[in-house]
Structures are given as C-alpha cells and as structure tokens.
Amino acid sequence: MIIGRDLTRIYGMGAVKVRALNGVSVKIQKGDFVGIMGPSGSGKSTLLHMFGLLDRPTSGTILIDGVDAGTLDERARTQFRLRRLGYVFQDYALVPELTAKENVYLPSMARGMTAQECTLACSEILTLFGLxxxxxxxxGEMSGGEQQRVAIARALVNRPTLLLADEPCANLDSQNSKIILDLFQRLxxxxxxxxxMVSHEEWHKKYFDRxxxxxxxxxxEEVNRSEGGELTPSP
Ligand SMILES: Nc1ncnc2c1ncn2[C@@H]1O[C@H](COP(=O)(O)OP(=O)(O)OP(=O)(O)O)[C@@H](O)[C@H]1O
Ligand SMILES: [Mg+2]
Structure with a gap:
C-alpha cells in the first residue's frame, strides 16, 4: 500500500545541512502493525511525515497504492489526508481555542458528516478514551496525557484506512498506554x-508485527514477527 524508495530529506539548504533521511526504502502493507524505533533525531518523525504526505522528500519516491505521491497536486494530497489518513502528531497539534470535542469534530466535519453525526461520533470516541x-x-485545561488522548481520538474518528501515530503514548502512564495499545491491537x-507507530518503549515491541x-x-535493522510469534531479522 505504501512503498518508499530511496527516500532522502535534507533540511536547511544553506551552510548547515541535516540529512534527516539518508536513503530509506520501506514497504508498508495493508493490515501491518509496524513500529518505528530508534534514538532521538534518527529520522522517525520525518519518515512518518512522508507516509502522511505532510512533507515531500528531497529525493526518492513514495507510492501510495501504486500512485506516485510526487505527481499528486495539493488538492489530491489533502483529499488523501482527509479521507484515508489518521495522524497523531508528536506534539498533539490540537487547536488551542477549540474544546476537546471541537478538535475531534474537525476531521469529521471536513468529511461532510452532518452536525448530528459528528456530535455523536465525537462524544462516543472521547468517552471510549475516558474523556x-x-x-x-x-x-490548556487538560493534562498532557488527556491532550494526547484527544489527539488519538481525532485521528481515529473518521475510521482511517491508515493510522500514523508519532509516539502516541509518550505522555501516558503505563496503564493508559496499555489501553491505547490494546485498542490499536484490536483495530x-x-x-x-x-x-x-513511532515508539521509544521496549515493552511496546510485543504489540508490533514488524x-x-x-x-x-x-x-x-528490520525485524518481523514469525508465525511462532518471535521477532526475527529480515534478510
Ligand atoms: N524542520 C527542521 N529543520 C531542520 N532540521 C530538522 C527539522 N526537523 C527535523 N530536523 C532534524 O532532522 C533530524 C531528524 O529529526 P526527526 O524529528 O525525524 O527525529 P526523530 O527520530 O523523530 O526524533 P525524536 O525521537 O526526538 O522525536 C534531527 O537531527 C532534527 O534535528
Ligand atoms: Mg520524532
């Protein structure tokens, strides 16, 4: 479903250049539950932005269902994000002037749901997340973990075909992290x-298939879960 070929992303075209991605080739299949791990600054968020068509690579190609994303205009890229994508940003990216419900409302409204449908869907999903x-x-009136759960609810409210989550449990205690990860696993x-999903936590590994x-x-390195459940390196 998503194929990234030889992706590079170089920030700062002046004197100081940062090679955030330096030749990444990767395939995400439908139904995958993939974890992206690695030290701070290794390019995890940059790669996730590429998958979400939130940024363009400096070189390399991204194919989404066989279509070269580089050939899509801004309108088509926005349609992809609205119709198919749920994205949990590392810094939540909630609109500060809007309530939890209104923040979750935005993507469903943009998709043309009626006010009644939006209200119901938003209340349901926020309740599911204990909010x-x-x-x-x-x-500003919520804790970091509560804001993070609003951001996850917003990403899921439209039942996206692709969920991209950048450290969605970073501000949650282990109990709430487990609730989110168990929900992701069920989905x-x-x-x-x-x-x-991007993660720093060793214990999250047991949820990932790859x-x-x-x-x-x-x-x-890339590792896959075998039939027996162990994680083994890809050839
Ligand atoms: N807008 C930007 N301008 C310049 N450099 C950037 C920009 N965004 C990221 N970088 C640099 O690109 C590299 C990769 O950043 P990225 O955010 O992808 O890392 P990460 O693996 O997600 O890290 P973390 O675990 O801290 O979130 C870093 O060295 C970072 O400083
Ligand atoms: Mg990051």
Whole structure:
C-alpha cells in the first residue's frame, strides 16, 4: 500500500545541512502493525511525515497504492489526508481555542458528516478514551496525557484506512498506554487497520508485527514477527 524508495530529506539548504533521511526504502502493507524505533533525531518523525504526505522528500519516491505521491497536486494530497489518513502528531497539534470535542469534530466535519453525526461520533470516541467528562475542556485545561488522548481520538474518528501515530503514548502512564495499545491491537486484528507507530518503549515491541529500527537517517535493522510469534531479522 505504501512503498518508499530511496527516500532522502535534507533540511536547511544553506551552510548547515541535516540529512534527516539518508536513503530509506520501506514497504508498508495493508493490515501491518509496524513500529518505528530508534534514538532521538534518527529520522522517525520525518519518515512518518512522508507516509502522511505532510512533507515531500528531497529525493526518492513514495507510492501510495501504486500512485506516485510526487505527481499528486495539493488538492489530491489533502483529499488523501482527509479521507484515508489518521495522524497523531508528536506534539498533539490540537487547536488551542477549540474544546476537546471541537478538535475531534474537525476531521469529521471536513468529511461532510452532518452536525448530528459528528456530535455523536465525537462524544462516543472521547468517552471510549475516558474523556467523557472533558469534552468541553480546552487543551490548556487538560493534562498532557488527556491532550494526547484527544489527539488519538481525532485521528481515529473518521475510521482511517491508515493510522500514523508519532509516539502516541509518550505522555501516558503505563496503564493508559496499555489501553491505547490494546485498542490499536484490536483495530489491527479485527478490522485489519494498518498502523505505523513511532515508539521509544521496549515493552511496546510485543504489540508490533514488524519493527523498523532507524539510526542517523537510515534503517539500521528490520525485524518481523514469525508465525511462532518471535521477532526475527529480515534478510
Ligand atoms: N524542520 C527542521 N529543520 C531542520 N532540521 C530538522 C527539522 N526537523 C527535523 N530536523 C532534524 O532532522 C533530524 C531528524 O529529526 P526527526 O524529528 O525525524 O527525529 P526523530 O527520530 O523523530 O526524533 P525524536 O525521537 O526526538 O522525536 C534531527 O537531527 C532534527 O534535528
Ligand atoms: Mg520524532
């Protein structure tokens, strides 16, 4: 479903250049639950931005269902993001002036759902995430973990075909992290939801079917879960 070929992303075209991605080739299949791991600054968020068509590579190609994303105009890229993508940003990217419910409302409204459908979907998903009593709170009136859960709810409200989540548990305690990861696992197993998730936590590994380890802008290692459940390096 997504194929990245020889992707590079160089930031700062002046004197100081940062090679955030330095030749990454990767394939994400429908129904995958992939973890992207690696040290800070290794290019994980940059790669996730590429998958979400939030950024363009300096060189290399991204194919989405066989279509070269580089040939799509901004309108087509926006349509892809609206219709097919759920994205949890590392810094949440909630709109500070809008309540939890209104933040979740945005993508469903943009998709043309009726006000009644939006209200119902938003209340349902916020309650599912234990935020039933926070729906009228502004982001500034919520804890980091609560804001993070609003951001996850917003990413899932449209039932995206592709969920990209950048450290979605970074501000959650282990109990709430487990709730989110168990939910992701259920979505993946029962509805074949494709998920690509960035994580720093060793214990998250048991949820992933495949782990891409990044270092200095390249894939250092890729491991797959075998039938028996163990993680083994890809050839
Ligand atoms: N907008 C930008 N301008 C210049 N350099 C950038 C920019 N965004 C990221 N970088 C650099 O690119 C490299 C990769 O950044 P990226 O955010 O992808 O790392 P990461 O693996 O997600 O790290 P973390 O675990 O800290 O979130 C880093 O060295 C970072 O400083
Ligand atoms: Mg990051």
């Amino acid at each position: 039933g009593n926070r729906i009228h709170h502004l982001p 993946n197993r029962d509805l074949h939801q494709t998920i690509v 782990i891409i380890s990044m270092k200095d802008g390249v894939i250092e």
